[in-house]
Amino acid sequence: MVLAFVAVAMVTATAASAAGYAAARASLVEETQRRAVETVRDQVTRLAPETAYPPDQQALDRLRTSLGPDAMVTFEGLTSASGSTLGLITDDLRARVARDDGFAVQRVADDAGPRLVLGTPVLLTDVDGSRRDSGVDVYVVHDLAGTEAQLDRWTRVVVLTIAGALPLAVALALVVSRSVLRPVQRLAHSATELAEGNLGVRLTPSGRDELADLVATFNDTAAALERSVGELRRREAEARRFVADVSHELRTPIMALTSIIEVLRADAAGRSDQDLELATMAVDRTRRLARLAEDLLELSRLDAGVGDLRPEHVDVVHVVTGTVRTRGWADVAVAAAGPVPARVDVRRVDLVVANLVGNALRHGAPPVVVEVRAEPDHVVVGVTDHGPGLPAGTDPELLFGRFAKGDPSRTSSDGSGLGLAIARVNARLHGGDVTAHDDPGGGARFELRLPRRPEVSADREDDREDDDAPA
Known part of the structure; x- marks a missing residue:
């Protein structure tokens, strides 16, 4: 202008x-x-x-x-x-x-x-x-x-007149722009703040022109948006709290129910084959229900922001190997050229790798290969199966949604539908991510990428050092 x-x-x-x-x-x-x-x-x-x-x-x-x-x-x-x-x-x-x-x-x-x-x-x-x-x-x-x-002489006067008009024109333009464009700039800045989540931003209208009407409309829109978002956040918080409470309350009775059903299955071993089959099915379903409650409780903790990293210097190859060995996966091979040192939260990396490998075993086909390699700034853990690959026409990002099913035609599966969502949340808590794509050699490939030195705030690090210090 x-x-x-x-x-x-x-x-x-x-x-x-x-x-x-x-x-x-x-x-x-x-x-x-x-x-x-x-x-x-x-x-x-x-x-x-x-x-x-x-x-x-x-x-x-x-x-x-x-x-x-x-x-x-x-x-x-x-x-x-x-x-x-x-x-x-x-x-x-x-x-x-x-x-x-x-x-x-x-x-x-x-x-x-x-x-x-x-x-x-x-x-x-x-x-x-x-x-x-x-x-x-x-x-x-x-x-x-x-x-x-x-x-x-007249020519010089004309040139000086035109030259003198330049600073005057600039001064007048600045005055006009200040009175016209500054309200627009304030409105744009407030809209940016609103987009960044500051729903309490408001402007003071001045005058009775179109800009004043626009400012009033902006304030009304911001107020309506604040009310709507506040209501949604309240309902979301209530839903998360409900899920967390239900998951927490279900853990103890489900564990007790699992123990009881396992006793019944042991007792059914001396009965008919049909009784043994029903008891075994009840144990499997109860364990699935227990895993679902644990996954819901874990997600509710992460959603509430109480998930905290406790990084330590480890060999990621050793962590992955321990994950596979602890769970007794005989059809899973770990491939690594050598040690891959990094500073990660061992418990969360174990959880992510277990979810990725478990997903490959349930929806893919053995053998499953877990490759660990080091990049200059990242650690990459790739999990590849030899199954049919990702479902045709499916956006890989949708697989990381909660209760997502890789194949919509499958009405039930051994998983809870939360494993990949939990894996991604834990990876992003490290500052990394989990992605999925078809492997050129066949099958599906999921990659966990983590920074080798995740950023942790100094106050949290000091708190952990104080917690670990001997009394």
Whole structure:
């Protein structure tokens, strides 16, 4: 806006100054030419009666001397001339003087500057009042240096006027932009704050123009959004608290139920095959229910922000190998070129790897390969199975949703649908992430990428050191 305002102001000032200069220049040149013509006409009118006709050379010399330093008088074959500018009298001007009875005017220029060349025949008045050509032609060269100097002064005035208009235009543009654009900037800044989550931002409207109406609309929108988001957050908090409470309350009875059903299964071993099958199915379903309660409780803790990292310097290969060995996965192989030292939370890395490998065993096909490798700034743990790969047409990001099913046609599975969501939350808690894609060699591949030195706030580190210090 400032640039546009300055541009319009400068164009307007330049156009107005140029138009004024052109008009003044034309008027000055015309006035100078008129005065020169009148001066020569008066001189010729005054000197013509004093000249004898036909004139001789001496008469022509006297007439030329009376006309000025740069003049020439001709009569048939006689010529009287003086001055260094007579070469400016062109043949065209001579022809016009010979053809017409009035003044012939021509503006020319030489190295010394512009000149005005005047030519006129000397007319005689008879007794009856008629006028006739005497045969004497007069040429006068008038110097326009004074006029040119005046035009140069005007040019400097015009240039200075335009140059002086520039800072004035800038100052006016800044004043206008401050009054017009500053409210828009405040509105844009407030909209940015609103987008970043500051729902309490408000503006004070001023005036009664369209901007004031826009500010009022913004405030109403922000207030409505704050109420809506507040209600959603309240309901979300209640839902999370409900899930956490339910999960916590279910843990003890589910554990007790699991123990009881396992006893019943042991007792059913001496009964019929049908009783043993039903008892085994009840144990599997109860264990799945227990895992679901544990997963829900873990997610509720992470959602509540109580999940805290406790990083330590370890060999990630050793952590992954321990995860596989502890769970007794015989169809899982760990591949690593050597130790991969990093600073991670061992419990959370174990949980992530266990969820990824468990997902590969449930939805893929053995063997499952867990590759651990080190990059300059990251640790990468890749879990690859030899199954059919990711479901066709499925966005890999959807697999990390809560209660997501890799194959919608499967109404049930051994998993809770929360494993990948928990894995991603724990990875991002480290500052890393989990991604999924089809492996070029077949099967699905899930990659855990963690920074080798995750950032941990100094106060948390000090707190852990205090907790670990001997009493």
